[in-house]
Each structure stands twice: as C-alpha cells, then as structure tokens.
Amino acid sequence: MAATPADHMAEKSVLPSEVDDASLPVATADLTLDPAAEKKLLLKLDAFFVPIIMLVYLSCFLDRTNIGNVKVAGMPQDIHASSQQFSTAVSIFYATYVAFEAPWAILMKKLTPRVLLTSLCVVWSVTTIASGFITNIGGLYAARLVLGACEGGLFPGLNLYLTMVYKREEQAKRVSYLFVCTALSGAFGGLLAYGLLKMDGVANMAGWKWVYIIEGIFSILIGFAVWFGLPSDPSNAYFLNAEEKRMMKVRAAQRAQYMGSEEFSWSEILIELKDPKLYLSGAIQFCQDILLYGFSTFLPSIIQGLGYNSLQTQYMTIPVYICGGLSFLLAASFSDRWGIRGPFVFLTNIPGIIGYILILCPTPNGVKFFGTFLCSIAVYNGPGLNLTWLNVNVAPHYRRAAAIGFQQTIGNTAGVVAGQIYRKSPYVLGNGFSVGALGLSQVLIVAKYLYIRRQNRLKEKIARGEVADTRKVTTGDRELDFKYHL
Template sequence: MSGGILEASCRINEKALLRKLDFRLLPPVTLLYLLCFLDRSNVGNARLEGLVDDINMTGDQYLTGLTLWVVGYVLFEVPCNIVLKKTSPRFWLPTIAIAWATVATLAGVIQNYPGYLLSRFFLGVAESGLFPGVVFYLSMWYKRSEQHYRVALFFSAASLAGAFGGVLAWGIGHMRGVGGYNGWRWIFILEGLLTFAAAALSYLWVYNYPSTAEFLTAEEREFIHLRLEYDSDAVRDESFAWANVLKALKDPKVWLYGLGLHTISLPLFSLTLFLPTIINKLGYSAASAQLLTVPPYAIAFIFTISIAVLSERTNRRAPFIMLPAGLACIGYIILLSQSRPGVSYVGTIFAAAGLFPATAIVVSWPANNVSGQTKRAVANAMQISIGNLGGAIGSQLYRTETSPRFFLGHGVALGYLLANIAVVGLLWMVLKRENVRKERERESRGLSPLEEAGTLDSGFLGDEDPRWIFQL
C-alpha cells in the first residue's frame, strides 16, 4: 500500500465508505434495470393474456417483433455509450429511462401488427444504453476487484424482474375488461407508468463521478481518487478520441468477451422471453404458468448473488462462468429428455439457476480487464451488442410448430451453452498467457505491477501496459 493511501486510510474507514457508495450508487441503477428487464420481458406474459389474438398476429409474426427489439438494441449500444462518455450519467441514464418508459406505456394502446413491430424496435433502441452505460459507470467508482460483485448485484435485478413480472402479470391479468382493455394492455400500461415515475425520480438519485458527487466529503473524494489511482485508469483525465474506439475494435480479447456473452445470451434471452409459454405448454393453465415463473427466477437470484460472492473471494472469473453454464446444461438436458410436466419444470429451474449467475460475471469481465476509459466504454457496449445478437437468434427458436416440446429451442440453447464453456476456457488461456508475457517484461524492465507502481504516468499504455494484470 502506498504512503498516500496509507495516510488517507488512517482518516477514512474504507469498508464504511464502500457501504456508503453501495447504498448511494446501486439502488437507483438496479431499480432502473429491474424495470428495464420487466418492460422488455413482459411481452411473454402479455402473450398469455391475449396479445397475439387481439392484434391478429401469427406465432411467427410475434417472434419477428421479439427480433426487432434485439435489432434496435444492438444498433444503438455503442453510440449510446459514446454519448454517455460525452455527457454525464445523471443526464443520460434517467433520460433513456424516460424514453423507454414512454414506448413501453404506449405499447399498451397499439391496435395492429405494424404498431407492435414499431413498439418493440423503439423499445430496444431506448433500452440499449442502460446496461453498458451502468457497467462503465460502476467502473469509474470501484476498484477492479470490487466491480464484478457490484455488476452482479445490478444484474440480479433481471431475475427479480422475472419473479415480480410473473406475480404482476397474474394480478394485472385480472383487470381484463377494465376500461374496455384486455389484460395484456394493462400489463404494458401500468408497468410502463411505473418505470416513468422511477425514471423521473432518478434524475435526483443518479450521481456522476467521484470528483463531483454531492454526498461525498472532500476527504472521501481524495481517498476514492487515491485508491483508484493505484488500481485502474478511472481517475485519469481522458478526453474522447476515435483512436481509442479503434483500439477496442482491433483487440481480439474484446471480441472474445463479446462471443462469451453471445453464447450465454441466446439461452438467457429465449428463457426470459418464452418461460411463460414453455410452462404453459407443459400443461399448466395461463394463470398458473404466470405464477410458476416465479420460483425459477427467485432461485436464479439467490444463485447469482452467491456465485458472485464466491467469485469475489477467490478473485476468479472464468471458473464461475463455466460451472453455472454447466448447471444450465443439465436443465436443458432435462427439458429435452423428459415429457412429464413436473420433471420438465425442474429443468427450467436448473436452466435459470445457471444462466443468470454466468451472465452476471461474463458482463463484468471486460469492465475489470479493459483499460483506457473510452476503450472500456466501447468494449462494454461491443460485448453487449455481440452478445445480444444471440438474443436475435434465440427469439426465433421457440416457434409455434415446435410446441409443446420445443426441441429446436432447447437443443440450440444446449449447444450454445457448450460453446460458451469452450469460449470462456479459451479466453482464460489467452489472458493467462498475456499475464505470463507481461510478467517476463516487467522483470526485464524492472517494473512493478500496477497495484505496487503508484500513480500512473503519462506513458501508461492501458491494458497493453506490462504493469496491467488481467483478472482471470
């Protein structure tokens, strides 16, 4: 520990400060992501409440709308993170939340198929900036070893959204006929208005960066600056440059991070979009299926937090992606091999319990390992864009004609999970080899790792610098 940090730590309780940061930073962005995931996945609940019949869609036309959401999301993720870098979190994150809340609410009054397609596409556009934006945002506050646990807490809102979504859809479904609207319309309208209210308040809840956050004292700002200065590039004054965007595009590791998310996103997206339908086709009524979506998501929430804690304590990423992916494989094997409703339902629990914790750690990995600020912002957005292309494929797999066993969807999901284990294993090897190479270079040049080197000098080369150690 450097002299500067040692002196500051005598005045600041680091654990208490971290709790303060968690309390101030995580609740607003986690709530926004919970509502974001709720607004994108409630279309599966709406389907059971009459959406397809009222809009006069076929099953395949319904799937086209799901794919258009992914298209809008993927196209605008990188531009949204560039806008975030040019503006500020307090302005950008609530503003995009207002935008998607508006689209989500208006989806409740669509009257035809083109309206359905437009609502899905623009919902994807509006939601595209939240997840990569928050991952980058947290990397500007926490040390590298602390980030993935916070990202996992943030991402756990997705599983909570699934659990709440089932209960809300079951309750709101009983409003069919109120105001002359069917139940699916009220699902979109009420959940969209809830998001709008939270988004409006988040202009007050979301802070920018440590140097300007109003809830910190001058000493706390100095301490945060010092602890990040000896850990990452978060406190460097880096202006936006297109050359740093190109660095992300040219780095093979960034593409591997994206492929790692791509291979987990397909089963994750398909499960969250089609879980009510999958359970319904096992033989359960629509109302029962809405409620039966709750246990898989609740168990996934517990697993996401627990595995994130284990990953943090062991300071390892790759094993805690591969093991949950293997657990999800078991779930899909059960779904493929069993026709009994109760046993197949257990398969959905295994699948959710593996998919959510694996995804939480995958998405935090580049935030830990990519350095320069602009490069990291672009890398985060690239990873999620590439990952969500898996969602575009997954949205087309659970076709009406493959009901009720859905062999196509379950089979492709299983294949993608096996590919995920292979990709993550390859990335693990690449990062380990890079660390060995950097260690040799440090020894030959008499350098110390970043944690021991002190303040970054003007010659710091980002994650290409030999002092930068990749987290495995």
C-alpha cells in the same frame, strides 16, 4: 489469485483526513485508505447508488420482457398477429438495441450519465404505455424498435457508471445486482402480470393492456429517481461528506491506470477493436445471451407448455427467477474475493447443461420444472460474470467503453436468434439450441482463459528481461504491471 490495484500500493494506511486535496495528484499513488473507513464508504455508496441502479434496470427489463407475459394473455389474438409475426416482434427489438449500444456507451461521458440515462428511461417508459393501445402488428413493431433504441444504452451505461465508482476487485458483486434485477424482473413481472391480468375488462380494456400501461407508469417514476439519484460525477455525490469525497479522490488516484484520461480518443477505440479479448468475450456473450433472452422471454410459455394455465404460469416463474438471482449473488461474491472470473463462468454453465437436458428428455413434468431451476443458474451467471471478466481487464475508460458497447452488440444479436428458435411448444428447437450454445461457450471460455494466462506470462517475461518487448501498444491494460484477472 490475480493481483489487484491495491497490490501495487505502499503498505502504509492513511486516514482520509490525513490526505490534503492539493497533494492528491502526486501523493496518492503511494497511499492506501484505512480498510475500515473504506468499507464504511462502500456501504454508503451501495446504499445510495445500488437501489437506483437496480430499479432502473428492473424497469428496463420489465418493459422489454413483458411481451412474454402478454403473449400468454391473448395479445396476439387481439391484434390479429400470427405466431410468426409475434416472433418477429420479439426479434425486431434487437435490431435497434444492438445498433445503439456502442454509440450510447461511447457518448455517455460527453452527454453525462444523468442526462443520457434519464432521457432514455423516459422515452422507453412512454413507449411502453403507448404499447397498451396497440391495435395491429405494425404498431407492435414500431414500439419494439423504439424500445430497443432506448434500452440499448442502459446496460452498457450502467456498467460504465459502476466502473466510475468501484475498483476492479469490487465489480462482479455490483454487476450481479444488475442481473439480480433481470431475475427479479422475471419474478416481479410474473407476479405483477398475475395481478394486472385480473384487471381484464376494467375500462373495457383487456388485461394485457393494463400490464403495459401500469408498468410504463412505474418506469417513468424511476426516471425521476435516476435524475436526482445518479450524479454525473460520483466522487462529488450529494450524500458524501468532505472526508468521504477525499477518500473518493484517493480511490480515483489508485485507479488512474484503470480509468485513464478524461479526453475522448478515437485511437483508444481503434486499439480496442483489435483486441482479441473483445471478440472472445463477445462470442461467449452471444452463446450465454441465447439462454438469457430465450429463457427470460419464453419461460412463461415453456411452463405453460407443461400443462399449466396462464395464471398458474405467471406465479410458477417466480421461484425459478429467484433461484437464478441468488446463485449469481453467491458466485459474484466469491469471484470478487478471489479475483477469478473465467472458471466461475465455466462452472455455473454445468447446471444449465443438465437442466436443458432434463427439459428435452422424456421426463415427468416435475423433473422438467426442476430443470428450469438448474437452467436459471447458467442463464444469469454466464452473461454477468463474462461481462465482468471483460470490464476488469480493459483500461482506460474510452477503451473500456468501446469494449463494453461492442461486446454487448455482439452478444445481444442473440436476441434475434432467441425470438426465432422459441416458436412452438414444447420448444424442442429452442431448448436444443440453448444447450448447444452452452457447449460452445464452454470451449470459448477455455480458449479465452488460456489466451489471458498467456498474456500475463508474456508481461512477466518482458518485465524480467527474458524476452524483447515488441508490443505495439503498451498503455492502459497493456502496461506490464496491469495483471489480467483469469
């Protein structure tokens, strides 16, 4: 099992009240916190931060993927859009989404999380409301481009925020909460769309218009929660008492190697751009995101293709999304407990491969529907666990910010592909492409696992003096006592 930062700390347990603020920069490297007190602190952090983080990501993904719900509710016909034009509208979102991910991630600390995340949330919420008044395909293109530019900063930003609060061995579980929101947005989006589409005709407006308007208003309300609930410095959060703030300082000192300097450095970004882990992770993410964006955007259309009407389609997506979310919570918990990442990505892809094969083969509709449940396991576990695998293996902060931003840029170009391969029921091209992407991902996962294992062994040999240290970079995650999670 991979070593954690706590493995390098002294065995002595220290209560928060025994830590003097003035001694923190020097003494905390040799201190550990009382496990019971730290567990209580984690529960408090989760209770205050996690609901807000989940809600903002839920609203983000809801506003992004509701285009799948309005498609089956008649929007293309009302704005006189062809199938090709509507597919382009789905894909064009990712042009600005991928372009803005890395810049927003790198700028987050300078702009502060509170200002950046709240501003992005408000702008995309207003854009969503405006989408309810679109009358032509040009308006839909413009709205999708603005949504992409704003939402591109949220996921990297939230991931970076989590690394400011939690240790390496605590992160998969917290990242899983974001992907649970992805699943919940599908389930909640289907349920909400089911209800909102019944407003068809209210105020002489189509039901799909109300989907955009109501969901946009919901997102604006979440923006206020972000402003008041996510402090730019989590270690001094308003809900922490004096002892808990001392504990946060101890945890920060324990993670000093992982977090690094507060000063922006281009050299750290350039170091990361030469890191093979980034490109292996990005390639895996691209393959996994083919599934994520194809599945989450077009699941209603896939199920409708099995012979169900539009309202049945909306509520039949709900258990599928819930299955994917719960499976990720379970896998992430074991991944954190054992400090193992890559093997979980590999194993959770296997049900996905089986599921897509069941959908593609001439099986009864009930079997195909069961296949969507199997697909959901790979859809949500793969991207989330792979991103965590990168998060915990890159340090310090600005190197990690660049890694998350550029990895997401590489991965999210899959959204462009997803919009083009899922065009016409029964989506043989899209589902066939997805199972092929899963197969390629399995090969890349093995390659990255072997590369990281080789780097860990090289560090061990250098530390024992068995080989000369010829490495050009020896700081952050390249330090000899920084053990990569496999």
